[in-house]
Amino acid sequence: MVPYPTQVVKNQFGEQYNNFILGGSSVIDFNFIVDSANGNGLGIRSLKGSPLVSAVFMHTSATPLSGNPNPLAGGVLVQFSKAFQGYDTGFWGCGSPLSGTPVNITSGLTIHQTYTIVSVGTSTVANWQAVGLPSNIVPAVGASFVATTASAGTGTGVVEVSSSSGIDSLELCGDPNQTCNPASGGGYLISQFLLNGTKTQPADNTVVGMRVVMLNPTAGPIN
8 A cells, every 4th residue: 555644633622643645636627608509619618717727618509519519408517637646626606697677777776686797888987886886896798796676777887686596506427436537638528417306407698617526646645
């Protein structure tokens, strides 16, 4: 057995265990926007975050880019730029897409409703603050706020309310330890989005954020 160096750890009761520390793990944060009709053939756009994620593939109605197996709607394949020893844990969250129905602030907003700016237009900082944008936030496309008045705003600013991603959970497919450590090249994970237990494609323009913790190739076990 490989003699991994250890770190001695004791809990509040004085009980001791050895934590193997060689190798450790990689915390991989990334996000993307679901876009099944995008001409890039990826099924997503705007991949951002860790360089350890080389690509994310989802279902696309366009011609799939080389390397995209075009999983059925609801599937997502995360391609890594390196191999890992195994899977540790993961988390996810998403930002709902917008309704697609623009509202000019001069038509009046619904008080207490949450809106997202889709066009700043000619509306000034003061104009936006008057309808509810906090004073420490710069008006910009994508900024959300809660309307504090039903009075009509000023300028050509446009907002939309949020819709729904249409999903409630995400789970891994199969044993991720079998696909993250290939003999050559980078490993991958496959997951599926669900709604009430049924595989479901998130609505286009849903922003998906993920954190995956992977064991590095030289990581040892924990006693």
